[in-house]
Amino acid sequence: MHKLRSFSVAKLAKAFSRLSSRLKSTGGRPSAPLGSRILTNTDDIFKHNMWDHVQWTEEDKENARQRAEENSCVQIPLKEQGKFDTEAFQYWDTFYEMHQDKFFKDRKWLFLEFPELLPSGVKSQATNTCLGHQQAAYPQPTGSSIDTETRHQQHNGPTHHHRNTDISDRQGSCQKEALERNEAAIQTATFPGQHASFRILEVGCGVGNSVFPIVNSIKETNAFVYCCDFSPCAIQLVTDHPDYDDSVCHAFVHDICEEMASFPFPPQSLDVILAIFVLSSIHPDRIQGVVNRLSTYLKHGGVFLFRDYGRYDFSQLRFKKGRCLSENFYTRGDGTCVYFFTKEEVHGLFSNAGLEEIQNLEDRRLQVNRGKKVAMHRVWMQSKYRKLYQPSLS
Numbered sequence: 001m002h003k004l005r006s007f008s009v010a011k012l013a014k015a016f017s018r019l020s021s022r023l024k025s026t027g028g029r030p031s032a033p034l035g036s037r038i039l040t041n042t043d044d045i046f047k048h049n050m051w052d053h054v055q056w057t058e059e060d061k062e063n064a065r066q067r068a069e070e071n072s073c074v075q076i077p078l079k080e081q082g083k084f085d086t087e088a089f090q091y092w093d094t095f096y097e098m099h100q101d102k103f104f105k106d107r108k109w110l111f112l113e114f115p116e117l118l119p120s121g122v123k124s125q126a127t128n129t130c131l132g133h134q135q136a137a138y139p140q141p142t143g144s145s146i147d148t149e150t151r152h153q154q155h156n157g158p159t160h161h162h163r164n165t166d167i168s169d170r171q172g173s174c175q176k177e178a179l180e181r182n183e184a185a186i187q188t189a190t191f192p193g194q195h196a197s198f199r200i201l202e203v204g205c206g207v208g209n210s211v212f213p214i215v216n217s218i219k220e221t222n223a224f225v226y227c228c229d230f231s232p233c234a235i236q237l238v239t240d241h242p243d244y245d246d247s248v249c250h251a252f253v254h255d256i257c258e259e260m261a262s263f264p265f266p267p268q269s270l271d272v273i274l275a276i277f278v279l280s281s282i283h284p285d286r287i288q289g290v291v292n293r294l295s296t297y298l299k300h301g302g303v304f305l306f307r308d309y310g311r312y313d314f315s316q317l318r319f320k321k322g323r324c325l326s327e328n329f330y331t332r333g334d335g336t337c338v339y340f341f342t343k344e345e346v347h348g349l350f351s352n353a354g355l356e357e358i359q360n361l362e363d364r365r366l367q368v369n370r371g372k373k374v375a376m377h378r379v380w381m382q383s384k385y386r387k388l389y390q391p392s393l394s
Helices: 009-025 042-047 058-071 076-087 088-099 120-131 146-156 162-188 211-218 231-240 284-295 345-354
Strands: 198-203 221-230 249-253 270-275 298-307 323-324 330-332 337-339 355-370 374-387
Touching: 042 249, 042 355, 076 088, 076 323, 162 298, 198 211, 211 221, 211 374, 231 249, 249 355, 298 345, 323 337, 345 355, 345 374
Parallel strands: 198 221, 198 270, 221 249, 270 298
Antiparallel strands: 298 374, 323 330, 330 337, 355 374
């Protein structure tokens, strides 16, 4: 076990030396978001629990590949695999009955990495709270929010040719009219949150570790958040929470893998869809269909925010033989499942659903157990994809 968990400080020193040189040439900050606690002196490795933007050596990558290959060489027989799909909600329901709301912590980092979750009027306030007024330590994602991207396009649009400006103005006017017609149609429907001008859906919300930071930030705004999970126990814990407020939130039981199941809001009504460590729990053959269906509920210009497990994360490498269902897809001892993504797979999922990439990052960190003096390579994926505007037919 120590062989799996521990990493050579000498090897880490080489990787961090390269990263340190790169940071000096770029002003001392990583070019991507996802934190800025950089380990540049390996003597400091056990001073903090987590280090950001960790560079892997070729030897690290090869060792990880070999370990994943080794622990997946013995797969669960096909005739025994079906229950992990058909009975998935039961496994998760049992999980939440056992752990209640004690297993996961509220995601305080949420608005720093995903400012798109909030209406523009409350973005800066929520981000400052998230950072503990230390925003300078963590660079704001550039070109990632809808507002920032829209302003960028408007500012950098063709202005030197009068004809192009006229065309651009007409296209913008048509898009605005189409959005207004769609929003007007939505307003005449009857559903929770129908009068909100900004709507968020979190799928696989669990006990609300993302929901309640959002709920507490959108009060007194014209925003509304929906949250669903296929575990009735999880949703009961959400609605029983003292911060649950049905004037700004609607929680409901829903299986996003069920093709015929309907949502309590119409298509093209959402500004944001949030999926945090949920798609990885679905069988790989079903994930594309889930993303396709969810995307139909986004408004044109709406964004899909995604964070999940990356290939060769420590949690993948620690699986024992006999827990593998298929390539890079495993079942834990409690019957819940997990898949480990690559950047290319993530891009394929969302682009095949007709969404445009805003951000697609591999978040590599070094997690440290200071008591046991061991370090673990963590790999997560973080992505943002936008639904393209459709040209007006008029």
